[in-house]
Amino acid sequence: MSQLEDILPLSPLQQGLFFHALFDEAAPDVYTAQLVLELEGPLDVLALRNAVAALLRRHANLRASFRQRTNGEPVQLVHRRVEVPWREVATADAAGVAAEERARRFDLAAPPLMRFVLVRLAPGRHRLVFTNHHILLDGWSTPLLAAELFALYGGAEPPAAPPYKGYLEWLARQDHAAATAAWGRALYGIAGPTLVVPDLAGRPPTDPGRVRAHLSEDLTGRLTAVLRARSLTLNTVIQGSWALLLALLTGRDDVVFGGTVSGRPPELPGVERMVGLFINTVPVRVRIDPAETLAGLLGRVQSEQSDLFAHHHLGLAEIQRLPGLGPLFDTMTVLENYPLDAAALGSAGAGPGAEGSLRLAGSSGTDATHYPLALAVVPGGRLSLRLDHRPDVIPRADAIRLLNRLTRLLKAVAADPDRPLARLDLLSADERAHVLHDWNDGTTPSLSSALSPVPAPPPVSSTTAPASSAPVAVPPSAPVPPPASPPALSVPPPAATIAAAFAEQVARTPDAEAVVSGATSLTYAELNGRANLLAHRLIGLGVRAEIPVAVLLERSADVVVATLAIAKAGGAYVPVHHGHPADRMSWVMADTGAPVLVTDRDPGFGHAAEVVRLDGGPPDSPREEAEAGPVPHNDP
Template sequence: MKQTSLEAVLPLSPLQEGMLFHALYDEDGVDVYNMQAALELTGELSAKRLLLALDALLERHPNLRAGFLRRRSGEPIQAIPRSVETPWTEIDLSHLDGEQQRARLGELLTEDRLRRFTMATGPLVRFTLVRLAEDRHVLVFTNHHILLDGWSLPIVFRELFQLYVREGDASTLPPVVPYSSYLEWLGRQDRAEAENAWCTELAGLDGPTLVAPAVSDTADGLLHRVALELPEQLTAALTQAARRRGLTTNTVVQGAWALLLSLLTDRQDVVFGATVAGRSPELSGVERMVGLLINTVPVRVRLDLGESLGALLTRVQEEQSALLPYQHLGLADIRKATGGGELFDTSVVFENYPIDPATARSAIPGLGISLLDDGITDTPEGAHYPLSLAVFPGDRMRLELVYRADAFDRETVDGLTARLRRLLETFVDAPDTLVGRVDWLTPTERAALVDAAHGPVRSLPDATLPELFEDQVRRTPDAVALAFRDERLTFAELNERANRVARLLVEHGAGPERHVALALPRTAESVVAILAILKSGAVHVPIDPEYPADRVSQVFAQTRPVLALTTRVLSADWPDEGPVRILLDETDALPGRDGSDLTDADRSGALCPENLAYVIHTSGSTGRPKGVAVSHRSLANMFHSHEAGFFTPEAEAAGGRPLRVALTNTLVFDASWTELLAMVAGHELHLVDDEVRRDADALVRYCSEHAIDLVDTTPGFARQLMSAGLLDTDGPRLRTLALGGEAVGEAMWRELGAVPGLSVYNLYGPAECTVDAMLARVGDAETPVIGRAAANTCVYVLDGGLRPVPVGV
């Protein structure tokens, strides 16, 4: 383009700059800012007259001829040539029958919509006239969004129809309000004042609101659309309910969107993008201006679960009204002023229909004009976010959710659309509903969630853990129960030793609901002691030998143990006011003591399933130890659940023999019960010493030398074990890997799922729910999941208001 051919060189509006960036960022991908409007024309039509009208339209509005490029300095400009040739194509489909014609028309529309413009060469608009029959045509108007906003389209089409009637004569039309006057107005605004306003509005925000954080906003993702048209009665009721409270329907929809984002992100302080008209009343004739005046700005909504819907929406409208004078500032400038970080990845826009039906009926005598049937093509446009909402007002409000196929599936978006409607209905029917009491679920969904929440229901015997262990002793007395270094204890030997210690504890006051602290070196004796405490009926309180004296004092203060089973060295720094200590390294009271199983007659009271089995301490949210108490019934339920869904299937896969299970967790960590219960189920427990369990190479060697079948560890340490050769095929190889304590990443999930002959379990559950409340087999799902509830357990996913979260959220 030669300089002499230019009529003007203009700056860009903030949104034009953003659109130009996205258009130039990936010049080979789909340009989501290609806009398309297809008008169905019924009656006698002159293609020649229509082309004259289009020529006059481009001559009348210089900014419709613009090309967009950057100077050598990097500054973006729009260069407007004095004249252009109107991009015009005629296509005849009248020879095709109905279905063939409709299909081919859909293909043409899609091809035209996806064909990119060359941004530097104007005009960024093209027109196609498709002949369907002698008296039926479709006019396809395709433009880059950088030229026009939704407000402008009805103006453009109204003038086009007038120019058609006047055969291209624009002399009787009102003078054009030039787009350049808007750009000049922008340049006069107080930028510093606007930046301060947005900094105040976004102060204290603790991060962006992202519904698809793993998806890049510049990646080439396919767009899809789900549309919902509200019934006329609901649309009218929504409008009336808003008016009664002095609200706009825009505010109501924005509030509903904020609530939906809160559900999706579990945040009470959400931000999304909103498209604002940008047509300041300071600009004379701005309502008749053709161009891109809209802007995208952040909308921040702070949710208070104790506030009513009506009060929330009133507050949102007041807050947004206060920002009206500053909505001209570009999003990139807002982000820069407030720290430069990402703010949101969803947007809401209220759209205008390209033509007004009443105007269209009388625009051209003898010619029917209407929008082409929306179902003829599904080519969403105008958004690069993973999820966007477009709202079309009217007698039947239309909601369109446009989504990226690499971020959402159709079923999820259908659910979001239904929930959006439910929110609008709630505002109409019960505007005083508290935000924290808004019900997301239909009765059918609620029933399905309750059903899915239940794990297998099993009728279990009333048994304590000592009874379960003693049953196994009677079944396999001579099988190896416990291995530590070179020491091997059969079930009978382990049981007898535990019984002797249990009787010693009873003599010193241990019994049901009485706590006994345990702090021993990691040896076979530590497992003997755990069983002994439970056999005495007492509550096991594990104390890590590495705990500092302050933490030991805190545990003692919470649990008030009657006894502590320990050694002199490990208890040397304990507080003097603690429990009575039985020093196993110095006592000579065990030899010759009765090694038979204890009964309630031997204990200080009856041992029942409801009695506590252990109190295990976590750091808690404050960093101070928090005791979690677990009963024998809960522990026995976990035993039966794991036996049926974990231990037995793996043993059967190994030929029916007992598994060799490595206990690598610390004994004060509740996850150690997974392996301890495997021993109770008759499997061979290998208590791995501290030096080996902390060294990935040494642990891999141990597993190979002892033909270990099952290891339970965290995903992070599992990765180290894999790097050290845990899954190599030379020699005996692990059969089962159980992961817990932290999330399993997608890469590891896929990698482990592809290892032949390896069973991998993802175990999940808080200490309060007895270690493993849920279990999933890696390989049964393509992406990481925590599985289904354990036997006789219900698991619900709740939001911040303790409401069940819908499926797909």
């Protein structure tokens, strides 16, 4: 008789996890999940081990190995029999045993991809460490298995769950063309990926650091009431808030991140009792309009995501190929709402031959992803937030700051959901002081601080503090701070143009001081005259509405003159920072197609633009020199 019971295809996420497991077999496998159960009372060890063996008999997919056919197609091979993955140790260091189990890689070709270790702490005190590869189970399935395990240990025979194979068959029946079209529409027009760590490629995976925060019962209640009044879900507010945080981090108004979906189709009978990997990670695209209110944004996000609900089964790799941009995101969110009923499992009943009852005194779980930032939210009387971060690229202090900002966003939703996005302020008092004072001390800012919408993180080093599960201090009753000036997301005032508004100010106060930079002081009239001269020079070089003009200037009054002159000419300002490598500056020039470069130095990098020197140094634009003549001083 063949040792194989069945050969099955892989679900979309199983395919992704299979790829990650084979990509670097020497690196840690972050997709090793774990559940630790704390047991108190008399324990029949043999009965518990037999219950584990029964789980493997009841669920064929738990006996699967994963291999590739000769054509490269991955499949899961269901074996008729596998050895019970069981061992027992006596030690007080249960945490060390659990860490050791997490560090041991699974060989996907050697089933079963799960292990049980019973740790004997003391008489009547044990911990059962259940470790599995994520390719077998999702977070919903793990507590289902725990409930079955305790029922089997107590001598009961739980009703048979529908087999995972039924879900794979359901997947094969779905309308692939309709799903592809729906995702194509959802991602149409996206300009590029949303990456918080663009240079992550090539780094080996690493165990994540973890920071946590808990909302107060009062704040959780107020947030729940606001969402209920507007028919919004908790997952919607998490996704909308994360999108706003990403917009501030990346400077984009069209962001994408990963969202974990349950993947359990309601039309499949008994799907809520099935054991296997059903979840999928799909892109969540959110466009930010500063004039929209918080409630308006959340309602729109919920509507757009609802339209995609029937197409959550399509694999992420295939979805990301549609816009042709490669990986679209490197952050993700998940709402962990799993059916682990500790009360129901609290008394497991006596095993055969045991006196009294075995009690589940507690449980804890561990999982991870390869993303540099992953947000997990657990509902309850106090909403729990956990931000996993890669400590090699995002230090713990930065992760704490991000989680505190997210908490302030949730407070803003609970306090005033009709507040326009432009009036949100996510900076703490220290961060606001850093932006308003530390960055404006008259010195040239560093490249990271000049371009970053958040305070620049400390440099990454091997001495980064280790991750900890200690809670982040977030005062539950702290009021939402007043809007900063300017607000984090700003809406242009209803004035005509910058040039027109400036002309009105010149007319009102021509002799008032407008710019001070070191020993240089310009009145509004003087600033207007210098800007007009430069604007006419730019116009003579072909600058018109929407024509990009590159600017490479040291911080000085010339920056104000150039910015105003470009606005007067109708052009678009393209900053080039002198701290960039030459290749980067050349790329900016080529990518924007700027035909003119305004500078106060010899550029020192390759470009094809006309050069306008503000320091009087040679060479000015050859075209400007050839057409030299009197330059007017009037407003263009």
